[in-house]
Amino acid sequence: MVPEIFKTFWSGMAAGEFITDAAEAAGSYRKQGARWLAACGGVRPRRGRNLKGRCLTFAEREEIAIGIAAGHTLRDIAKALNRSPSTISREIARNREPSGRYRARSAHAAAYHRASRPKPSKLATNPPLRETVEKSLTERHSPEQIAGRLRLDFPDDPQMRVSTETIYQSLYQPSRGGLEHTLTRSLRTGRGLRRPSRKAGQRKNRIPDMANIADRPKDVKDRAVPGHWEGDLIVGKRNLSAIGTLVERSTGTVMLVHLPDGYKPEQTAPALTEQLETLPTSLRRTLTWDQGSEMRDWKSVSAATGIDIYFCDPHAPWQRGTNQNTNGILRQYFPKGSDLSVHSKADLEWVSRQLNERPRKRLEFRTPIEEMEQLLL
Template identity: 55%
Template structure:
């Protein structure tokens, strides 16, 4: 690292340690640890942590946000970049004039003067200093111009989105429906992130905040994905692993391969069995009014699949839940072999996992699922099977299954 620690780093406010910050960030991006990077640039390890994480309770002034790496200097730019502001701060520390700095950066002197005047600050209320990282943050905060979003400017678009959110359509499904319904009107086209921001970003108010409850998660605030956890392996007799499943099930080319699981209710006392056909994403729900032990699950699944034609009874893939301990009896009754996923591998039955997420809009976590009747489950399954799906080319599962049945007949 070709870097020499400056002997004289005294001065006011942000004029100090400007080069050290830049080198510190570069070292961290190259994989150096905090202690080693701080040793190289000659600062305390606590200073490095504050640069990376911010200082939330300083002895004076407002909390300091983390510093960010300088933007790329490749190519010309109409606006000053963070690297330019760092250069200005260094040259000011060296007592260079405004015109000298402007000539070296290839800018107008008025640009440099205006930058220092707009983004400088008073150091402890008496000395005027220029702090490049804080100046860059101020410039970025002033950059966006407040204006109404596309949804807020178009009442017809807003009403269309709100109507379909009420029907529990996902934002991506709504965006595709807009393109299908209004193919020649770009003003009625948005991307799904626009809808999410209209719901979640405070202050926009383009969509009713109450509509967040109609989203799949029902959350009023966005939340990052959780880390997956490993389940304890269960001893299921005579189980056949997914690695032995027929190859035609993996590519989804042949219909009749199903994925299944339970969605659990409050205190693990109630449940609903879910079945999803891998090719069409067709959903079937099995009623479990008498509990979800192995015998009850077996009997309910047998009743659910008995209406299926033989060519749609090729296999069933389940996780290693104890509710399928009597899978051999289910196979004897229905002629459907059962295969089990590897431990902690829910992606091996991803269609069913996705469907269970959809079903949580109707059967929220922490509620008693036993209060739902067989008719309630049929109604929910019919509603899901009539939703357009991106993976099906925006056809519905019911339409895709009807085509398959018509082809076979």
């Protein structure tokens, strides 16, 4: 593949993007992104030079390939690119395929990998250090504990030092050499694939200036006042489709948000706004959502509908208990692993009506639609 595409994907992962977003930025899709991760053990490959400055770009190599195919001379190609003819001559001689054909994609990849000068892993070139680290890993010591203990056991031997990150990279990236990949089973997680780390607060920053659930009005909790909603998404096969779910805390009334084109922020905000605007103003008091990136544009929803939006703490689904329970019921109609994009808006309205006509024990076996009709009288 073209190195720039690969670099775009890994840059996205390093910035804390989800696999789907990083792969799309590189012009690919989630499954291919997962393959790239698995092939590298979840660790970004060693980077060579960035092929900047005097180095030929991929676009220039494409022009060279086009010029050769058109029968242009090397001097004509060099003049068009404002390069020296000798530069073009060396490029073709170095990077053409064994068949003699020059292709921009393979030439650029060859130049990129030739520019890389990876330094051998310290664990690959220092057998005593490697044996010590391997022994500690089999005893289920963490890489951080191993690195710290080495400084105590060998205070005067700088060759018997290794960083925590070097141990992780040697475990998860077999191409670096040093440690057996099977030793990952000795780690606390036991994962065979390293998960990209996210900087502290990075997830929160996906939703600018969000209001925390702790700031929500106190009267929301007792369910006495109608108009307070909880919301979330149920996601379909391969995370490619979704349906928005809204539940009113007082009556248990359910509304489903149709998201036929996906659930990115620019798709979720207008669909959610349209759904909320079907409600009377008196029933648009608050909405509580989790910290999903689909709600990045929550301010536009709030401004258009007049509803106050609050966000749960990370990994705290019980703070939207009514919504969580409802999502479990909805899986009877929308099973996990199914494609949710096949359902029309009419389908969603039928399902929400089914739920709203179910008798509820906490409503003394009245239905949510009966409770809501009483409120609207």
